[in-house]
Amino acid sequence: MAEPTAHTRPLTRSLDPLPGESLGGYLLRLSHRLRLSPIQLARRIGTAAPSATRLGRRLLLDLDVDGFARVTHLSSDEARSLTLVPWQHRYPPIARALRRPVSGSRDDWLFNDLPRYCPQCLASDGSPIQQDHGGSWRKFWHLPIAFVCPDHRVFLQHRCPQPHELTRAITDLITQTADTTLQPAQCRLPAVGQSRSQGRTVPSCGVRLDQLDQFEHGGGLRPDPPMLNTQLRILNHLGPGCPPGDAVSYFSDLRVLVALLCVSWPLGQELIPPGARDAVAAHIRVLGAGQRQAHDQPPRDPTATAGTLTAAASLREAPHLRGLLNQHTQAVRNGPPSRIPWTYVFERHSSNCSALVRQAAAPSVRSYRRTGPRGTRIPDRTGSYRPEHIPAFLEERWYQEHLAPLQIDAEAKSVRRLAAVLLVQQASGRARGDAADFLGINPAGGQFAATSTLLRWLRDGQDAFNAALHNLAEELDRGTNPTNYQLRREVLRDWSLPSETWNEIITRLPPAPGPVRPNLDDRVRQEASAFVWAYATCGEPLFAPRHIEADQPPDTRQTWRQRRANTWFQLSRPDALNHYAA
Template identity: 55%
Template sequence: MAEHPRHERPLGRALDPLPDESLGGYLLRLAHRLRISPIRLARLTGIKGPTETALGRRLLLDLDVDRFARATRLTEDETAGLTFLPWQGRYPSIARALSTPDRRGTREDWLFNDFPRYCPQCLAGDSGPLRQHDGIWKTTWHLPITFACPIHEVFLQHGCPQGHELQRTLPHLIAQAADGPLHPGQCRLPALSDDPDTAPGRGRTGRSCGARLERRDPAGPLRPGTSMLKTQRDLLDLLSPGRPAEESSSRFTDLRVITSLLCTTWPNSRDMLDPRAREAVDEHVQALGAGGKQALDRPPRDAIATAGLLTAASALLDAPDLDEVLARHTRDAWDGRPSRTPWTQVFDRHRLSCSERMRQAAAPSTRSYRRTSTRGTRVPDRTDGYRPENVPALMERDWFDKHLALLEPCPYAKSMRRLGAVLLVQWAAGGAMGDAADYLGINPKGGQYSTTTGFHRWMHDHGSTDFTRALRNLACDLDAITAPINYRRGREALHNWALTRDTWLEITSCLPPVPGHVQPNLDDRKRQEASAFVWAQVTRGEPLFAPRTIEAEQPEELRRAWLNQRSSTWGKLARPGRIHHFTALRGLLLQHAEHLIRKIDSGQADSCSSCG
């Protein structure tokens, strides 16, 4: 048999890991059994060098699983179970920390608690205070989302009964790891200098406090309520292999983002929290400087504050009117542009990891419906269902009537239909509103895709929440269509299109005669406006954005004259009333539009230009 190097030889004695046990807890139990210090054990197992004196929390991410498993006679699965590795697909902060070059792993605020948390009763074990090494330090206690023990129904504690002053983050897996084989339930913080029985600790190799943590009052001043315990169980369940990893990951990110919202809108969000947690949350927010309106994206140090925030965030996230709640909190706490709210910075940073529901609900709160173009890059809000090509340049009238016409009476229906189409494309394709307008063939430089002054004022006065909710409902209807129309195909087929003179003559020859001496004008100007009318019917757009190839060939003076008559001709074609000539011409143009649609749908788009 090949001989192992000394630091890789299996230990003469080992322990089976306990359910949910952390690497630090396992090292403490095994070191106590072998009567050596934890750092000495780490060197024997090959996970630390001969001169190292500290065990950092990064071992939960970077442990050499194979080497440690061989040294402790564990399987690789048992060894990985002592670390964060099984959760890397479920807890986004772990995945980011594993991919970052920062080996300290401290830049991700939601990766570790500032101070170790623990349940005294779990440390005591089932057969006495760790006398048989059956107490447990759990891996989940390192995560900021763990604030209570669902088994013993108590808040997790941190620190020590001796009252150490904890002013900074403790980055160690085991503090004072070079100290001797203390009991796993003893405090390993540096000994207090005013303790008459213990010499003061000096650096990482000084003497530990040694106070018995498992004898601490497990109840503390407060116990978690029913909703807090349910939230804790739900969060821990997200880490279990029985839940889809993607679902768990997005849920954790959603909760993180909403927790930031609760903090940045404090104290407006105070009423959403359990009264018992409000004081602790207030201290947390003040410590992070909420008065400066900065983005607050750090978890609380205190378990009670964590419980209050995550329980409130979970309830808010499950609300059926999530978009309204987010919009209301943002409006109440911020009087500037929605896209510049402090918590929007947090949302944008984690947007890709959020659930689709969260991205959709946050849209009204993180954007403002502006009249000017923005060219910033956005990812799509919707990744399934309808596609950008299934949206016409002007929202279909029956879509509008079903979803938007029932809002507060608005005299700007066309602006609402136009903006709705742009937003539907933006939700499906990402990018800026100007990008969506370009896709639809709308001129962004003229602001045509945006709101008129009157509609902009109406949106400001009535708020965008109802408008966005109605548009979301419409989007869901579009998702359910099994064979949606490809509107972009029509726009591409009729790019730079117009009725040819021969086609125009063929159409107008079918018009009934008009009695009297005054005959309708059938010149190139009317051919141009008839072309725009047909184009709008085929593409479901607006004549305003139709190609004007006939007009482009005319002198500047004549183009200006045509412009003055444009809207009058469109109006008569759209609503001819008793004008028999326009009634007949409209009918013939609609027939020609149907003819073009059939050609395009049958794949004969290339022949459309030749048929006019």
């Protein structure tokens, strides 16, 4: 792109931008006022190189704002407002395009394939300047999330009333840039029967796009209140009243949910307003005929855009979002979750999605964007409980309140281990084996994994298990002053009962009846140390540090291991014998 230089003289006459006007619309009106073609004006003000013959849409991102402002007698803020740059911290495709070189891959959600417009906005509002040069081509219309004019409550148009045969997207900011005869509201496509490939001298269509009697507004269809409300919410998220982070999450949520609705169609069609269902179905047929398996492509038709975005917004606000996402995912599942087309979209954009959607989607897809060499991924849950707040063996109360009602008591030990690992995984993004390592469970032995019996149960009960785990995670999110179990594990990593303390304890035991004296040697001291460790860390004695045992000869260690289970049974049984109870 050429840039205005200090030698580019300011124009003798200029124009003030209209509210919400785009750079392309401003150049059309200004060229009309100065009786220049758009490309002559662009060269004159340094927006295009002297040899340029076209104006690409990248000008909406790459405009030299200060130079343009100086030549056109605008303030820098006015010039910048003509571009998409003010929305870069709100609408993710704009931010990605600004980071990406001009030759970078195209984001389908950055620009519409065909220009959208409201005929009533293009018509004059009666003011002298608009009577002479027309109304505003708004920059919002460039985005695929624009489908309704909220001022006039009509669907945007995306075609000329004349039957042009368009086989590819229009990527120019202004077409037919050399034509000096056109008013800003006239169609700049080649005349019917002509082709753009024939060069710049092809006659333009010239049909006035601001004359309402040419349009039927989609066959008389007008946006219903949910569609209009969705468009207003979208505009609010682009405005200064919404925090940028919330806007990024909102638009990312809508994008991934639109993809899910398209992939799982016709499931969810009841969320589409009736007047838009045919247009949405036509859009999905086009997607199915192409190579875009991820279905991450917005509709060309504003009516279909209205239907998909309104449905996605409704789905996002649903009270049981997690169950609905699982239902849609199951409808198209024919292999591992990572092979479902929608998961490709979710994986690319999950880091920008809201915690609401990430947490709701995670049980269904179990797919996260990799961020590190060991497979660390974006966690499901951020800003809530942390991995260090999870014990290695799920607390008894947590288990009884959330998981025991699933009636899998025969697998209680396996369930409590697996639940702890999954909670850590959700909060940290670690792989499952790494989450087990964090908890001090040996992944090489597979102790954290579900048993074959539990796996068989999960084939039918996965949804109930996920729901129970989700409810437990929400309870932990609401908790205050949580216990730092990881700190306890670290403090007790090298600990065992000292001999002096052990002797003090056993001397206070009541005398055992009968002639046989109980064994209170170092083996029992080791098991008592493990008992204390498990109580303090909410873990299992199996994974307790065994420093006393480690100091013994190999044959002694083997003997101790063989007797370990019986000792622990005696220590943990609810009706413990008097000696073990003491």
